[in-house]
Structures are given as structure tokens and as C-alpha cells.
Amino acid sequence: MRVGFVVCTTACEIMEHVLRSRSQSGKVTLVSPEHVPASAPGGKPAVTIYDIARTTGFSPSTISRALHKPGRVKPATEKAIRAAAESLGYRINPMARFVTTGRTGTLALVLSDITNPVFFDLVRGAERRAAREGQTLVIAETHGSSSIEQEAVGRLLPTVDGIILASSRLEQDQIRAISEHKNVVLVNRTLAGVPSVVPQLQPGIRDAVNHLGALGHVSVAFLAGPINLWMSRHRLRLLEEEATRAGISVVATSPAEPTVEGGRQSLHDILETGATAVVAYNDLMAIGLLLACGEGNVPVPGGLSIIGFDDIFGSRFTSPPLTTIRTPLALAGEEAVLLLTATDAADHMASGEPLLAEFVLRGSTGAAVPRPAA
Amino acid sequence: MRVGFVVCTTACEIMEHVLRSRSQSGKVTLVSPEHVPASAPGGKPAVTIYDIARTTGFSPSTISRALHKPGRVKPATEKAIRAAAESLGYRINPMARFVTTGRTGTLALVLSDITNPVFFDLVRGAERRAAREGQTLVIAETHGSSSIEQEAVGRLLPTVDGIILASSRLEQDQIRAISEHKNVVLVNRTLAGVPSVVPQLQPGIRDAVNHLGALGHVSVAFLAGPINLWMSRHRLRLLEEEATRAGISVVATSPAEPTVEGGRQSLHDILETGATAVVAYNDLMAIGLLLACGEGNVPVPGGLSIIGFDDIFGSRFTSPPLTTIRTPLALAGEEAVLLLTATDAADHMASGEPLLAEFVLRGSTGAAVPRPAA
DNA sequence: AGCCTGCTTTCAACCGGTTGCAATTTCTCC
DNA sequence: GGAGAAATTGCAACCGGTTGAAAGCAGGCT
Numbered sequence: 186m187r188v189g190f191v192v193c194t195t196a197c198e199i200m201e202h203v204l205r206s207r208s209q210s211g212k213v214t215l216v217s218p219e220h221v222p223a224s225a226p227g228g229k230p231a232v233t234i235y236d237i238a239r240t241t242g243f244s245p246s247t248i249s250r251a252l253h254k255p256g257r258v259k260p261a262t263e264k265a266i267r268a269a270a271e272s273l274g275y276r277i278n279p280m281a282r283f284v285t286t287g288r289t290g291t292l293a294l295v296l297s298d299i300t301n302p303v304f305f306d307l308v309r310g311a312e313r314r315a316a317r318e319g320q321t322l323v324i325a326e327t328h329g330s331s332s333i334e335q336e337a338v339g340r341l342l343p344t345v346d347g348i349i350l351a352s353s354r355l356e357q358d359q360i361r362a363i364s365e366h367k368n369v370v371l372v373n374r375t376l377a378g379v380p381s382v383v384p385q386l387q388p389g390i391r392d393a394v395n396h397l398g399a400l401g402h403v404s405v406a407f408l409a410g411p412i413n414l415w416m417s418r419h420r421l422r423l424l425e426e427e428a429t430r431a432g433i434s435v436v437a438t439s440p441a442e443p444t445v446e447g448g449r450q451s452l453h454d455i456l457e458t459g460a461t462a463v464v465a466y467n468d469l470m471a472i473g474l475l476l477a478c479g480e481g482n483v484p485v486p487g488g489l490s491i492i493g494f495d496d497i498f499g500s501r502f503t504s505p506p507l508t509t510i511r512t513p514l515a516l517a518g519e520e521a522v523l524l525l526t527a528t529d530a531a532d533h534m535a536s537g538e539p540l541l542a543e544f545v546l547r548g549s550t551g552a553a554v555p556r557p558a559a
Numbered sequence: 560m561r562v563g564f565v566v567c568t569t570a571c572e573i574m575e576h577v578l579r580s581r582s583q584s585g586k587v588t589l590v591s592p593e594h595v596p597a598s599a600p601g602g603k604p605a606v607t608i609y610d611i612a613r614t615t616g617f618s619p620s621t622i623s624r625a626l627h628k629p630g631r632v633k634p635a636t637e638k639a640i641r642a643a644a645e646s647l648g649y650r651i652n653p654m655a656r657f658v659t660t661g662r663t664g665t666l667a668l669v670l671s672d673i674t675n676p677v678f679f680d681l682v683r684g685a686e687r688r689a690a691r692e693g694q695t696l697v698i699a700e701t702h703g704s705s706s707i708e709q710e711a712v713g714r715l716l717p718t719v720d721g722i723i724l725a726s727s728r729l730e731q732d733q734i735r736a737i738s739e740h741k742n743v744v745l746v747n748r749t750l751a752g753v754p755s756v757v758p759q760l761q762p763g764i765r766d767a768v769n770h771l772g773a774l775g776h777v778s779v780a781f782l783a784g785p786i787n788l789w790m791s792r793h794r795l796r797l798l799e800e801e802a803t804r805a806g807i808s809v810v811a812t813s814p815a816e817p818t819v820e821g822g823r824q825s826l827h828d829i830l831e832t833g834a835t836a837v838v839a840y841n842d843l844m845a846i847g848l849l850l851a852c853g854e855g856n857v858p859v860p861g862g863l864s865i866i867g868f869d870d871i872f873g874s875r876f877t878s879p880p881l882t883t884i885r886t887p888l889a890l891a892g893e894e895a896v897l898l899l900t901a902t903d904a905a906d907h908m909a910s911g912e913p914l915l916a917e918f919v920l921r922g923s924t925g926a927a928v929p930r931p932a933a
Numbered sequence: 934a935g936c937c938t939g940c941t942t943t944c945a946a947c948c949g950g951t952t953g954c955a956a957t958t959t960c961t962c963c
Numbered sequence: 964g965g966a967g968a969a970a971t972t973g974c975a976a977c978c979g980g981t982t983g984a985a986a987g988c989a990g991g992c993t
Contacts, residue, residue: 229739231717233949244973249950259971278717280663281949283654284978300683302872305674312673312700323697326686343605343650472876498676502846504878607979618943623980633941655979658948
């Protein structure tokens with residue numbers, strides 16, 4: 186399906202020709218010729234299967250079958266129709282098809298904030314996969330509000346074939362209700378009975394904890410994200426597990442917004458814990474904390490070690506560069522689309538890639554420096 | 560190659576009836592229940608205007624008019640129909656509507672790379688405005704390839720009401736061809752006969768040039784982006800104008816990819832020019848150059864002053880923080896949507912905001928230090 | 934009464950594509 | 964050569980909603 190609409194100019198000329206010849210040869214004109222299907226105001230109408238029918242002499246149903254039901258028409262006919270479609274610049278109208286089939290070829294990706302670098306790779310991966318599957322990906326923003334999320338999903342429900350909820354803040358019941366109408370895949374969250382894609386964080390966290398342990402840290406703070414974010418609680422839980430194993434204590438701050446600003450405002454909370462190292466819920470918060478340290482004359486890593494999560498764009502450029510735990514969100518995005526488009530069990534099985542988080546050592550972590558709790 | 564982005568503007572409720580229940584086989588096996596077409600996974604067909612017609616006793620056409628053509632039916636009738644629609648949980652099917660009206664309520668935003676921070680604010684602005692106009696915004700990625708851009712546009716063409724081309728790399732004829740089918744608005748590019756939104760860069764560039772002049776720079780290099788990017792040529796041209804006015808010479812490097820990597824690989828070219836300051840096509844390239852300087856032991860701003868363009872996310876966090884020329888892309892995004900949705904000349908006039916670029920002084924610029932051309 | 938007017942509502946066609954079923958053509962095989 | 968099967972293709976209905984034109988029905992005026 187790679188009809189280069191390139192030939193747009195050419196196609197338009199042909200189109201005009203078709204329209205002209207239509208009025209001439211009108212032997213069995215069954216429709217009112219004055220109705221012009223809408224495109225742009227003053228724009229040229231799109232090419233339809235009826236146009237192809239007219240130029241090839243076959244009926245619209247044959248055109249439809251030739252283009253979308255392989256093997257249902259004579260090879261020669263199919264060839265001729267394909268050629269005509271190509272030269273006219275025909276593109277199927279997904280909306281019209283939907284009316285009868287109910288399938289839109291569209292998947293929705295619902296996330297809190299498209300300008301959040303955390304989602305970059307997720308979006309990219311999902312997009313890549315969707316393109317390969319011949320699906321259109323639609324992204325909806327929720328601005329971190331569960332009510333907006335609910336609203337967005339409701340609006341999208343009638344027009345998409347499936348929905349990917351990334352870092353959803355909806356209640357479990359709400360998600361279940363949605364999943365009963367359309368196929369749903371969760372990303373960065375689990376819920377019994379609903380397919381989900383969650384990178385395995387343990388390896389990355391273990392390496393990070395070991396790293397901190399080797400540097401002499403015995404008390405680590407967790408800079409928490411919003412309380413209704415499953416992933417924030419999940420990361421804390423895993424961190425606690427691994428830290429306990431390594432003989433390190435973990436103390437979590439009160440929840441803050443998962444943004445640069447949220448991280449920046451948490452410096453005070455962090456210092457109060459007396460911890461010598463911080464693991465932030467995500468890189469944005471870690472970067473904010475880094476900035477606050479700079480403003481507050483807390484040397485990093487001299488006075489405080491900082492570890493982020495996700496390895497977003499920009500983490501490499503901070504000063505010092507941010508040590509972080511990279512999550513394979515691009516793969517997660519692909520995976521999510523795959524789960525949504527997979528039709529049989531075999532496909533589901535085939536998608537079982539590991540999705541492991543990876544510790545990325547940079548410059549924001551160093552030897553523990555005992556510091557009196559403020 | 561299609562990424563969509565939808566802004567939800569109208570509240571809606573999730574349908575309540577649930578006939579089919581998904582198999583509860585846990586999260587691992589993800590078995591899809593037999594072969595249920597994704598079209599109507601709820602099993603319960605959506606409620607249509609025909610259902611409302613049946614319960615209220617009016618004809619479908621009256622239902623349609625009551626709901627969408629204010630004033631065309633008797634107030635009492637409209638009230639009754641609205642009530643019935645509400646209680647049945649009716650939602651209009653946008654796809655079906657499209658078939659007759661040709662209007663989808665969807666706008667496309669075509670850009671090279673959604674993970675490019677340059678487009679953050681553009682996307683955000685466009686989204687905000689589209690939401691306010693009750694439109695859905697779909698984003699398509701082109702990965703900087705004009706052929707992919709063509710394909711993406713071609714695929715989107717039949718399903719959207721209008722298209723925003725951001726930093727398009729298409730040929731003029733191709734853009735004109737598209738604009739014959741649908742409304743088109745260009746961002747960061749101009750083309751006679753096609754509406755466009757281009758921030759006024761002159762004020763920001765003038766301030767930047769004056770700044771460099773005050774620091775004693777007499778030779779400035781322009782780190783050029785791709786040759787087929789109108790905006791890259793445009794920035795060079797304006798820079799040359801202002802520099803000439805200030806008695807500063809400008810030399811452009813050979814074109815490079817507008818990415819961090821592209822900037823990083825250009826350090827050698829830059830040093831060869833013998834210039835004491837660089838203006839990069841965008842912040843990504845400036846950041847790449849900054850990194851290369853760090854690796855190549857070229858102090859910034861001690862040995863080289865660097866100025867970027869756009870003030871993207873991350874520019875604030877580099878070391879040193881990047882001096883840049885901020886472009887009001889959020890406003891540009893709003894403006895583009897406005898132009899697309901404006902129906903009469905009056906609306907076009909109302910949108911005439913200035914969109915001025917602004918010089919942002921940070922830490923990557925300093926006094927000129929003469930250096931022999933390598 | 935008769936006629937015109939204006940407001941409501943219905944009829945019926947239509948958008949672009951899909952699909953069950955029947956009609957037609959082509960192929961097989963005796 | 965012709966019957967029967969198989970392959971092709973056309974007909975017509977349909978999806979959900981929109982819309983021009985016409986019908987139904989009040990009231991106002993001569």
C-alpha cells in the first residue's frame with residue numbers, strides 16, 4: 186500500500202478528464218451529477234472506486250474486491266484495476282470503509298503529556314510498529330488528569346480499533362470498563378485481565394543499588410512521583426527490595442509532580458532525609474533536583490548523588506551528566522502496538538521480548554559523603 | 560509513518576452495557592477471545608440516530624437536525640430528542656458523518672520528528688488551539704525525508720480537513736498540488752499562494768548580532784542545516800543581513816543534519832573557518848557542537864562562543880547553558896490551526912499576532928578570543 | 934372560504950465502500 | 964458437443980448520518 190500520491194498533479198489532471206468524460210458518456214447516469222463530494226473548500230474531490238469503475242468498465246464491487254480481497258477476481262482484471270487505481274491516484278477512504286466494516290485502522294495512544302521526553306521513545310516505537318502494521322496511531326493527551334483521561338478515551342472509543350494507555354491514572358474499574366468495549370493495552374502499569382507492557386526494572390535497579398553500595402551509600406532517598414501513578418509506587422517497591430538486599434535503607438519523600446519543577450522544589454525534602462543519595466521517580470525530577478542543587482550550593486555528586494529514571498533526551502547534557510536507569514520505552518511502544526494488533530495466540534507468543542531496564546553510569550553519582558540531616 | 564495526536568474537547572460517557580467478557584487468563588497469556596472483530600468488541604452495537612428515531616417516533620432526519628442544526632426543529636421536539644439521546648447514551652459516529660459531509664473534524668500536523676524538542680511548543684500550541692476549535696489533531700512524522708513526507712500526506716489526505724506542514728521539505732509544486740485538495744498551512748516556510756506562519760526572526764537575530772559585536776567578535780560561522788530546509792537558508796540570510804549591518808562577516812559551513820550528531824560532527828568545519836563565534840541552525844546542532852567542544856578541549860565560551868536557535872528543552876541545562884534565539888513556536892502552532900479553521904477573511908485578520916523571536920542570553924557566549932584558523 | 938406564508942417534519946437520495954447472493958462466463962470432463 | 968462445476972462479475976442492500984425538496988399544518992388576510 187505505497188501508492189505515491191506523488192503524482193498528485195497528474196492524478197488531478199486525469200481526474201478532471203474523468204469528470205469531463207463522465208458527463209459526455211452519460212448513458213445510464215443514475216446519480217445527480219451536480220453533487221460534488223466535499224474535500225477542501227474549493228478543493229478537488231478525491232478519487233473513488235466509482236471513478237475506477239467508470240474508467241475500467243467494471244462495477245464498483247469488483248473494484249472493491251480487486252483491491253482488498255486477494256484472489257477474488259481474475260488476475261488480469263485485478264492487474265488492470267490496480268493499474269487504473271494507480272494512475273488515477275486512488276486512495277481508499279478509511280472513514281467510508283469504517284461505516285460498513287466498523288474497523289478504522291486507527292489505534293489510540295493515551296498519555297499524560299506529549300511534550301514529556303519520557304514518552305518520546307514510547308511514541309516513536311509505537312509509531313514505527315503501527316506504521317509497519319498498516320495502522321494509524323492517534324495520540325491523546327491527558328495532562329495528568331484522570332478526568333481528562335476518561336474524557337479522552339470516551340471520545341476516542343467510537344473511532345479507534347484499540348487503545349494503549351500509558352502510565353494511566355484511571356481507576357481499575359474504569360480501565361476494565363474500557364477494555365470491555367475495545368482492546369486495551371496498558372503500558373507502565375499492570376491490571377489483572379488486561380494485557381500490559383511493563384519493562385523489567387529489576388536488573389537496572391539492582392545495578393544502581395550495587396553501584397551506590399560500592400560507593401558507600403547506606404541511606405537512599407526516593408524522590409516520589411504522583412501517588413496515583415502505579416509506576417511510581419512500583420519503582421519505589423523494587424528499589425526497597427533491592428536496597429534491603431544490599432543493606433541500604435530507603436526513605437521516600439512525599440509525592441511531587443513528575444516534572445523538572447517538581448524535582449526542583451523537592452530539594453528541601455531530600456536534604457531533610459539525611460540520605461546521601463537520591464533515586465528520582467524519573468529524569469525530569471532528577472534534572473530539577475540537579476538544578477536546585479546548583480542553586481543551593483549542594484555539590485553533585487560531592488554532596489549528593491543523584492540517579493534518575495528513563496534516560497530521556499537531555500540527561501546526557503546536564504552538568505554533571507545524569508546517572509540514570511534507562512527503560513526501553515521504544516520497545517515497549519512497539520510491543521504495545523503488537524499486542525493490540527495481534528489477532529491470534531501465536532502472535533502474542535511471538536512478542537515475548539525481555540524489555541530490560543539498564544543502568545547508565547554517568548557523572549551524578551559519587552562516593553557517599555556523610556552529611557548531618559538538616 | 561503516521562502518528563496521530565488527538566485532543567479531546569467534548570466530554571463523553573463510557574457506554575455501560577457489557578455483553579462480552581474477556582477471558583481472565585492472567586496477564587501473561589493475553590489470549591484474545593476467539594475471533595471477535597475489533598470493530599464492535601463490546602458486542603453491543605452502538606446506539607444510532609435510528610434508535611432514537613424509534614424511541615421518540617420522529618424520523619432519523621429530524622433527529623439529525625435536532626442534534627446538529629440548532630433552530631431547525633421545534634424547541635419542544637429538540638428537547639425530547641436530546642433527552643432521548645442522553646438516556647440512550649448516543650454518541651455521534653464521526654466516521655459516518657464524514658461520508659456525507661466530507662468533514663472529519665481532524666487536522667493533520669506534519670513534521671519531521673516528533674521527538675525533536677524543537678516541535679514541542681509547536682505541537683502544544685497547535686493542540687491547545689485545535690482543542691478550542693473542537694478539532695482533532697493528528698501528527699504525522701516524516702523523519703526528514705521528503706518522500707516519506709509525501710507518503711504521509713497522501714495517506715492522511717482523505718481523512719483530514721486540513722494539513723499543517725511544519726518545516727516541510729517538499730518541492731513547491733508538491734505543496735501546491737496538496738493545497739488543491741485540502742487547506743494547507745505552512746509553518747517555518749513561505750510559498751506564494753499558500754498561507755504560512757513564520758515567526759519574525761529579525762529582532763532576535765539583531766540582538767544576538769549586537770551581543771556578539773559588543774563582545775568583540777568580527778567573524779561568525781553559521782552552522783547550516785539541510786540545504787533543502789527553507790528555514791535554514793532563511794536564518795542564514797537574515798544573519799548575513801544583520802551581521803553585515805554590524806560589520807561582522809559570516810561564513811556558512813557545509814550543510815549538516817539538524818541533530819545533535821550533526822552538530823557534533825561539524826566542529827572541525829567550524830574551527831576551519833577561523834570564526835570566534837558560531838550561530839547554529841538550531842539548538843540541537845548547537846548542543847552537539849557544545850559536546851564536541853568538550854571532547855575536543857575547546858573551551859566554551861573561552862575558545863568559541865555558541866548561539867543556538869529555538870530554545871528547546873534541555874538548552875537550559877547544558878554546560879554552559881546555551882545562549883540562544885527563542886522562537887515562539889507555541890504561538891506559531893496556534894496560529895497555524897487558526898488559519899486552517901478560519902473560514903472567512905475576518906478570522907484571518909484577527910489572527911495577526913506578531914510572533915517575534917527573542918534573544919536569550921545564557922552562558923555559551925563570551926568575549927572574542929582570536930584564534931588562528933586551523 | 935380560499936390562498937398565501939412560514940414553520941415543522943418527512944421522504945428519498947446520497948456519500949464511499951463492503952458483501953450476500955445471483956447471474957454470467959469459463960473451464961472440465963465425459 | 965453439452966452438462967455441470969467453478970470461477971468471475973454484477974446487482975442491490977446496507978452502514979450511520981446528512982440534506983434538498985416536498986409535504987403537512989398552523990395562522991393571517993382578503
